Amino acid sequence: MAIEVTDSSPAEGSEHILTPEALEFIEELHRRFRSTRDERLAARSVRRQEAATTGRLDFLPETADIRSGDWKVAEAPAALQDRRVEMTGPASPAKMAINALNSGAKVWLADLEDACTPTWHNVVDSQVNLYRAARNDLSFTSPEGKEYALRTDAPLAVVVMRPRGWHLPEKHVLIDGEPAVGALVDFGLHFFANARQLLDNGQGPYYYLPKMESHLEARLWNDVFAFSEEYVGVPQGTVRATVLIETIPAAFEMDEILYELRDHASGLNAGRWDYLFSMIKVFRDAGKAYLLPDRADVSMTAPFMRAYTELLVKTCHRRGAFAMGGMAAFIPNRREPEITASALEKVKADKTREAGDGFDGSWVAHPDLVPVCRDVFDEVLGEKPNQVDRQREDVSVTATDLLDVSTAEGSITEAGLRSNLYVAINYVAIWLSGNGAVAIRNLMEDAATAEISRSQVWQQVRNSVVLEDTGETVTEELVSRLLAEETERLRGEVSDEMFTGYFEPASRIIGEISLSPDYTDFLTLPAYELID
Numbered sequence: 001m002a003i004e005v006t007d008s009s010p011a012e013g014s015e016h017i018l019t020p021e022a023l024e025f026i027e028e029l030h031r032r033f034r035s036t037r038d039e040r041l042a043a044r045s046v047r048r049q050e051a052a053t054t055g056r057l058d059f060l061p062e063t064a065d066i067r068s069g070d071w072k073v074a075e076a077p078a079a080l081q082d083r084r085v086e087m088t089g090p091a092s093p094a095k096m097a098i099n100a101l102n103s104g105a106k107v108w109l110a111d112l113e114d115a116c117t118p119t120w121h122n123v124v125d126s127q128v129n130l131y132r133a134a135r136n137d138l139s140f141t142s143p144e145g146k147e148y149a150l151r152t153d154a155p156l157a158v159v160v161m162r163p164r165g166w167h168l169p170e171k172h173v174l175i176d177g178e179p180a181v182g183a184l185v186d187f188g189l190h191f192f193a194n195a196r197q198l199l200d201n202g203q204g205p206y207y208y209l210p211k212m213e214s215h216l217e218a219r220l221w222n223d224v225f226a227f228s229e230e231y232v233g234v235p236q237g238t239v240r241a242t243v244l245i246e247t248i249p250a251a252f253e254m255d256e257i258l259y260e261l262r263d264h265a266s267g268l269n270a271g272r273w274d275y276l277f278s279m280i281k282v283f284r285d286a287g288k289a290y291l292l293p294d295r296a297d298v299s300m301t302a303p304f305m306r307a308y309t310e311l312l313v314k315t316c317h318r319r320g321a322f323a324m325g326g327m328a329a330f331i332p333n334r335r336e337p338e339i340t341a342s343a344l345e346k347v348k349a350d351k352t353r354e355a356g357d358g359f360d361g362s363w364v365a366h367p368d369l370v371p372v373c374r375d376v377f378d379e380v381l382g383e384k385p386n387q388v389d390r391q392r393e394d395v396s397v398t399a400t401d402l403l404d405v406s407t408a409e410g411s412i413t414e415a416g417l418r419s420n421l422y423v424a425i426n427y428v429a430i431w432l433s434g435n436g437a438v439a440i441r442n443l444m445e446d447a448a449t450a451e452i453s454r455s456q457v458w459q460q461v462r463n464s465v466v467l468e469d470t471g472e473t474v475t476e477e478l479v480s481r482l483l484a485e486e487t488e489r490l491r492g493e494v495s496d497e498m499f500t501g502y503f504e505p506a507s508r509i510i511g512e513i514s515l516s517p518d519y520t521d522f523l524t525l526p527a528y529e530l531i532d
Helices: 021-052 060-066 094-101 122-134 182-200 215-232 254-261 272-282 302-318 338-356 367-381 414-432 447-461 477-490 496-515 525-527
Strands: 004-005 087-089 106-113 139-141 146-151 158-162 170-174 178-181 208-211 240-245 265-270 321-327 361-362 438-440 443-445
Touching: 021 170, 021 178, 021 182, 021 215, 060 254, 087 094, 087 182, 094 106, 094 122, 094 139, 094 146, 122 158, 122 170, 122 182, 122 443, 158 182, 170 182, 170 272, 178 182, 182 215, 215 240, 215 254, 240 254, 254 265, 254 302, 265 302, 272 302, 272 321, 272 447, 302 321, 302 338, 321 338, 338 361, 338 367, 361 367, 414 438, 414 443, 414 447, 414 477, 414 496, 414 525, 443 447, 447 477, 447 496, 477 496, 496 525
Parallel strands: 087 106, 087 361, 106 158, 158 208, 208 240, 240 265, 265 321, 321 361
Antiparallel strands: 004 170, 139 146, 170 178, 438 443
């Protein structure tokens, strides 16, 4: 076997996950699918260059018959019929996993992607916690003696695990001396350890698939699922996948993505923050028509965001799939009642809009928000588990509608630029310290929101944007000065040890990728080189 693991015991319980049989399965996945993965990633840059050159994307003419065809995805299993509230969050440490499972949400998105720093410990500890949760054997005692256990007085949330995107490597698993594909490691370890157990539990191996840009990438996942089901001897169609539509190219291929996964598809999710990141990323050098206002000004009511979400609902329901809403970034602060009240009101308004548009459920990032989301969807759904029967035939969305960035209301200001730099540095520092999701200024930030922040800076420099509040032009010199000032601001907010160990490296990363003439596709790629 030509597979090597650099550390076979990075977390307590690793022996349940990193078994010889599981590693043999991981190696087989890579032998079969890695080269296709590489081809799909290469195709992304070709399509992006075409979009930048023309300033356009469009629906694919070669798949028009799929979009016009009369087909549906496989019927959802009973465990996924009602998804009105989905709790998102990392699966490590165990305390976080237990709180999510006990939250009262119908589903827990157990996140090994944007809300998880992929240290080897975190990767394997997440798998251990999911292994134990599947066997109702997950508990934790804090250093202070507080005990955490899975509740027995109400149902636990159904686990839907999100592996890493296709682009990320796993440097602690080497195959023929090369880092493995992170997505295949995450999926493979979870599926191999838990598929049969989850079926015995009356559920199944369920996944959220992130960062895809084409139906051919969905086809690759479908091939992985079909092979894996045969390999471990579970029925075809056992896997169910919900795809995050969080890139602008994927928004033009929603039908095709569902079609490729139709025996394994469960639905689509409006991954709003990565979607904004993708809009900037794909059209970053297509001119000022694609400049977004300050991140705080861009809401889900912007015309291009409305077009995206309404098309998603219509597409899903036409195909018998679930349409899942995105995550409102506002979170409560139990120490500050006024902030909490404001957050609850904003989240309620966000979920009310989604439920009214026809979504079947939505995400929250804090247990205190579960009742808010549940109450909104209860009012719309009543006793129904979902509203797939609401077809939204009134919706008609064109390519122009999806690309209508210029009508988004808002300003580009120095305050927004400073905020972008502050958030990006702060988030990357916390990410480097091992925590993939963090509250910053009463907003839940993860990799997606940090990507928007640093991408806006890069785009504004390249377009010599004039700031509306100061009249200054965004130049490399201005960004360097503001970066230094925001870094110093953060120095005063954290310990010397944290600043030296994490915030200084984070500032260097954000400075380098924001001012480099070449755009860095994912900030987590250079950051990954700095973690264990």
